Amino acid sequence: MRDVAVVGFAQRQMEEFDGSPTCVELLVPLFAECYEQTGWTRRDVGFWCSGSSDYLAGRSFSFVSAVDAIGVIPPVNESHVEMDLAWAMYEAWLKIQTGEVDTALVYAFGKASAGVLRRTLALQLEPYTMTPLWPDTVSLAGLQARAGLDAGLWDERAMAEVANRSLTDAEKNEYSVRKGGSSVEELLARPMYADPLRKHDCSPVTDGAAAIVLAAGDRAREVRDRPAWIGGVSHYIDPMSMGTRDLTRSPSTARAAAAVDLDGVELAELHAPFSHQELILRHELGLADDVRINPSGGALTSNPMFSAGGIRIGEAAQRIWSGEVSKAVAHATSGPALQQNLVCVLGSTTEGASN
Amino acid sequence: MTKQPAAVVGVGQTHHRAKREDVSMAGLCREAIDRALEDAGMTLDEIDAIVVGKAPDLFEGVMMPELFLAEALGAAGKPLLRVHTAGSVGGSTAIVASLLVQAGVHRKVLTVAYEKQSESNAMWALSVPLPFNMPVHAGAGGYFAPHVRSYIRRSNAPTHVGAIVAAKDRQNALRNPYAHLKNPDTTVESVLASQMLWDPIRYDETCPSSDGACALVIVSEDVAAASPNPAWIHGTVMRSEATTAAERDQVNPQASRDAAAALWKQAGITNPLEEIDAAEIYVPFSWFEPMWLESLGFAEENGGGWRLTESGGTAMDGVLPVNCSGGVLSSNPIGASGMLRFGEAALQVRGAAGEHQVDGARRALGHAYGGGSQFFAMWVVGAEKPSN
Numbered sequence: 001m002r003d004v005a006v007v008g009f010a011q012r013q014m015e016e017f018d019g020s021p022t023c024v025e026l027l028v029p030l031f032a033e034c035y036e037q038t039g040w041t042r043r044d045v046g047f048w049c050s051g052s053s054d055y056l057a058g059r060s061f062s063f064v065s066a067v068d069a070i071g072v073i074p075p076v077n078e079s080h081v082e083m084d085l086a087w088a089m090y091e092a093w094l095k096i097q098t099g100e101v102d103t104a105l106v107y108a109f110g111k112a113s114a115g116v117l118r119r120t121l122a123l124q125l126e127p128y129t130m131t132p133l134w135p136d137t138v139s140l141a142g143l144q145a146r147a148g149l150d151a152g153l154w155d156e157r158a159m160a161e162v163a164n165r166s167l168t169d170a171e172k173n174e175y176s177v178r179k180g181g182s183s184v185e186e187l188l189a190r191p192m193y194a195d196p197l198r199k200h201d202c203s204p205v206t207d208g209a210a211a212i213v214l215a216a217g218d219r220a221r222e223v224r225d226r227p228a229w230i231g232g233v234s235h236y237i238d239p240m241s242m243g244t245r246d247l248t249r250s251p252s253t254a255r256a257a258a259a260v261d262l263d264g265v266e267l268a269e270l271h272a273p274f275s276h277q278e279l280i281l282r283h284e285l286g287l288a289d290d291v292r293i294n295p296s297g298g299a300l301t302s303n304p305m306f307s308a309g310g311i312r313i314g315e316a317a318q319r320i321w322s323g324e325v326s327k328a329v330a331h332a333t334s335g336p337a338l339q340q341n342l343v344c345v346l347g348s349t350t351e352g353a354s355n
Numbered sequence: 356m357t358k359q360p361a362a363v364v365g366v367g368q369t370h371h372r373a374k375r376e377d378v379s380m381a382g383l384c385r386e387a388i389d390r391a392l393e394d395a396g397m398t399l400d401e402i403d404a405i406v407v408g409k410a411p412d413l414f415e416g417v418m419m420p421e422l423f424l425a426e427a428l429g430a431a432g433k434p435l436l437r438v439h440t441a442g443s444v445g446g447s448t449a450i451v452a453s454l455l456v457q458a459g460v461h462r463k464v465l466t467v468a469y470e471k472q473s474e475s476n477a478m479w480a481l482s483v484p485l486p487f488n489m490p491v492h493a494g495a496g497g498y499f500a501p502h503v504r505s506y507i508r509r510s511n512a513p514t515h516v517g518a519i520v521a522a523k524d525r526q527n528a529l530r531n532p533y534a535h536l537k538n539p540d541t542t543v544e545s546v547l548a549s550q551m552l553w554d555p556i557r558y559d560e561t562c563p564s565s566d567g568a569c570a571l572v573i574v575s576e577d578v579a580a581a582s583p584n585p586a587w588i589h590g591t592v593m594r595s596e597a598t599t600a601a602e603r604d605q606v607n608p609q610a611s612r613d614a615a616a617a618l619w620k621q622a623g624i625t626n627p628l629e630e631i632d633a634a635e636i637y638v639p640f641s642w643f644e645p646m647w648l649e650s651l652g653f654a655e656e657n658g659g660g661w662r663l664t665e666s667g668g669t670a671m672d673g674v675l676p677v678n679c680s681g682g683v684l685s686s687n688p689i690g691a692s693g694m695l696r697f698g699e700a701a702l703q704v705r706g707a708a709g710e711h712q713v714d715g716a717r718r719a720l721g722h723a724y725g726g727g728s729q730f731f732a733m734w735v736v737g738a739e740k741p742s743n
Contacts, residue, residue: 001459048595054439055418059483060411061441064598064726072729073602075610078595079447082412082419082439091436091451097458098358123418128379131417237435239426255432335422340435 003350004096005220005227008034008105008213009314013175013302016113017207020065021057023109026209027069034105034213038223042071045213046101048078051088051108051306055123058114066109077101084108085310086271086332086342089212090233102216109209110305117205117305124336126240137336138202142194144247144337145276149196153248154279156196160187162275163200163300170297177204177302200300203273208304210311228317228346231327232260235342240335247337253284256343260329265345267292267319267328269312273299277338281331285343295319309333313344320348360740361456362585363701365395365572371535371686374473375566380420381427383568384467387691388428391465391570394707395582399429402572403461408438408448408468409690410725413480415471428467440593442637442725444468445569445693446732449721450591452573453734457588462575468694469568477564477689496561496640498727500553502605503642507555509606510645512661514555517641518546521560521684523670524638528681530710535565535686546641560641560684567688569695576740586701586736589718590621596729605728611650614731619652622718622735623742628653631735632716633676633703635696637723639683644669647722648677671713679703679711693723697734704738 010033012026019025035041048070052063063080070076081088085108092104112120118136125131148154161184168181178200193199213223220227236252238245245251268291272278278300282293294300296315299308309332316328326348334340367390369375375383392399405428407421417423421430421437428435440447445468452466478494507514525541528534541559549559579585594617596610597603615627624630636651638644645660653675654660663669669677678684680699683692700721702708708716718737724730 053418054411054413059485060413060480061726063439064441064729067595067729068597068599072595072597073600073609075594075596075608075613077593078730079438079451079593080440082421082437087436091454094451094454094458094460097460098454100358120418123416124422126423127415127417127420130423235434236432237422237425237430239431240423241426251432335419339422339425 002097002216003229004093004214004216005229006212006313006317006346007215007220007223007227008037009317010034011175011208011210011311011314013177013206013208013304015177017111021111021114022062022065023111023209024065024069027066027107027109030107030209030211031069034211038213045103045105046077047092047095047104048076049088049092049104049106050080051083051085052110053082053306055120056110056112056305084332084334085210085212085307086313089214089310089313090235090342092214093230093233096214096216102219104214105211107209107211108307108310110307111207112205112305113207138194138197140242140336141274142197145196145274148248148276151248154276156188157184158279159201159275160184162278163187166294166298166300167200169295170301173297175302176297177206179297179301197274201275203299203303206302206304208307210307210314212310212314224321226321226323226348228320229350231345231347233344234259237340240339242337248280250280250284250338250341253281253341256341257285260343260345262329262345265291265327265329266325267295267316269294269296269316269330271299271309271312271332273303275300280338309342316346320346358457359459360576360587361453361573362579362587363571363736364574364579364582364585365391365397366698366702367391367394367570368533368695368698369567370533371565371567371688373564375471380415380471381424383471383566384424384428384469387568387570388465388467391572395572397463397572401463402429402465403463404434404455405430406436406438406448406452406464406466408444408694409470410442410444411480413475414477414689415474440725441730442689443693443723443730443732444725445691445695446697446721446723447593449571449694449697450593450732450734452571453588453591456573456575462578464573465570466573467568467570468691470688470690471566472564473566496553496556499640500556503555503640506606506642506646510658510661515543515547516645516661516665517555517560518543519664520638520641520644521546524678524682524684527671527679527711528685531680534681535563556640562639562683562687565686565688567686567691569691569698571694571698584705584707586704587740589735589737589741590618591734592618594731598727598729606646607650607656608728610729611731614733615651618733618735627651628675631675631718631720633679633713634720635680635699635722636677637683637693637696638678639687641684644677676713679708679713693732696723697721701736704736
């Protein structure tokens with residue numbers, strides 16, 4: 001495998017983006033930030049790949065307008081996944097592995113506030129028997145949380161602890177939509193939103209976009225003294241059906257974790273849009289108690305659809321660049337109740353990332 | 356590390372129809388998948404990863420349908436990717452699947468692309484009003500008709516060339532058991548007598564709306580050794596250009612020319628007309644055959660394309676047989692149409708195209724485009740292992 005590193009990252013997250021659902025107005029400045037970080041122009045980018053959803057944008061081919069944000073004259077080597085930024089990055093990583101290109105810029109965007117998100121996401125379900133019932137995202141997550149509570153795998157206090165830590169950490173993140181920790185007791189005294197979930201157990205509806213820059217070998221070393229080398233990236237999917245899988249587990253996360261080396265990980269950025277999902281993920285990843293979880297505040301405080309998973313990779317990479325940690329794991333999820341999961345290990349050295 | 360060789364060892368497709376009411380979306384995909392696996396002599400259990408492609412989700416009314424399909428497609432417990440790059444998506448999806456092998460990550464990859472247009476209404480899905488965008492209100496034919504008129508004007512093409520393409524592809528479709536349209540009586544005269552829809556595009560010069568799917572099994576060199584007739588991937592390319600720009604040439608887009616140049620270079624081809632034995636080119640409206648022939652470098656610009664078509668050069672027995680399967684003009688399950696082109700090219704070099712086989716085909720082109728002619732995906736497959 002070629003050594004490939006994350007060398008650039010830019011993000012925007014906000015409660016309500018005052019612009020088009022294709023987010024071109026957000027992408028142009030994001031690309032500018034990536035060029036500034038790398039010293040490149042768009043002609044230095046060998047491959048482009050984006051992630052977005054037509055249903056979120058309320059139109060077909062929503063990514064077509066987004067491509068215009070690149071400035072594609074002359075034409076570019078470009079692809080798109082109807083998935084989160086993390087999977088767009090995976091496609092770019094593959095492209096670099098073939099040796100066809102040495103660099104890539106991947107991006108994703110979504111304006112969740114343009115519709116009623118929990119209702120839009122009901123259209124992701126099995127269309128013949130489930131969608132007609134319109135089970136919304138929050139209710140499905142509520143069922144998942146309840147399953148774990150009833151099984152004695154976690155309690156409401158553990159969920160509140162996740163929320164309190166996330167809200168406290170979010171105070172230092174300029175992009176977090178919801179922030180301000182208090183105490184576990186105070187959070188538990190708040191009213192139920194979708195029993196057993198309180199509002200702070202659910203990620204806020206967030207608009208946003210993000211971009212990640214990848215480079216291989218010396219191209220990465222030219223950009224940064226401490227590139228965040230990708231030690232391994234792996235992803236799996238579980239069946240969707242809520243009735244046939246154990247909602248308190250995430251086998252696809254466990255499988256992805258087994259395919260990479262998590263030994264010595266100091267920090268984890270986990271894409272858990274609901275507090276109890278972080279508990280599931282920590283268990284499936286087998287993270288030690290001293291691993292720092294979601295210093296960014298995580299998806300619980302800001303969850304822009306289709307970029308929030310990739311933002312976890314960017315947040316982890318930034319902490320490698322700065323020297324704060326030497327090895328980190330980032331995770332992204334997609335689909336209802338943690339159906340599909342990706343795990344990416346980052347390290348400060350090419351050996352350290354994969355060992 | 357360099358690029359690992361990859362080959363197509365299984366090709367499967369559905370019987371394409373206007374409405375496949377006998378199957379669900381999952382059933383439609385499985386029909387293609389099961390045929391591809393049978394062709395490859397493999398079971399679903401052996402597959403390492405699955406790549407799904409389709410055009411806009413609004414075409415069926417399900418957001419990211421691969422999530423609910425995961426289990427039916429055999430993807431549960433495996434990696435699954437979902438590609439969406441407009442009309443070129445079937446081709447792009449095959450390319451992403453081949454990347455998984457070429458990158459050395461997986462050895463046996465299954466890819467499937469589909470469209471079940473009868474679940475929804477494609478015309479509606481493409482007509483959602485957008486702020487600050489000029490409404491077309493004319494479907495794809497209305498969008499492309501000015502490009503065709505421009506080509507005819509530039510190249511001084513006789514107006515019956517489009518009809519030659521339509522009659523040829525409909526006759527070719529009679530040799531393809533999976534084709535949607537089976538119109539044995541279609542001739543150049545009958546095409547010219549059909550209703551004018553978007554001048555100069557007549558009814559018989561347009562593609563149908565189809566339900567259908569296509570699946571490919573793409574494997575590494577060691578796995579391909581067990582196949583009697585692998586189609587080796589000699590080159591893949593994707594290019595995109597701007598949707599709206601004053602300097603855009605929609606008749607012969609730069610992204611198309613750039614893609615072709617990069618593809619021929621990768622595949623070590625210097626004279627495509629001589630070195631390619633069969634081509635499956637994305638032709639949703641008849642006139643795009645001569646237009647793409649020029650853009651791809653098979654013929655001189657501004658007239659070489661229509662002369663090649665008019666001379667019979669693109670017929671089954673011509674110098675460059677184009678769309679022996681009947682092409683998009685005979686079957687158009689949008690998301691799958693590009694993969695059908697890629698898969699039909701593979702069938703040709705495997706000697707497995709049945710009644711529409713080109714004798715002795717050794718190298719073939721699979722081509723797809725999408726959007727308003729700004730997205731391109733292409734590959735070259737060959738009977739021999741690539742030397743580069």
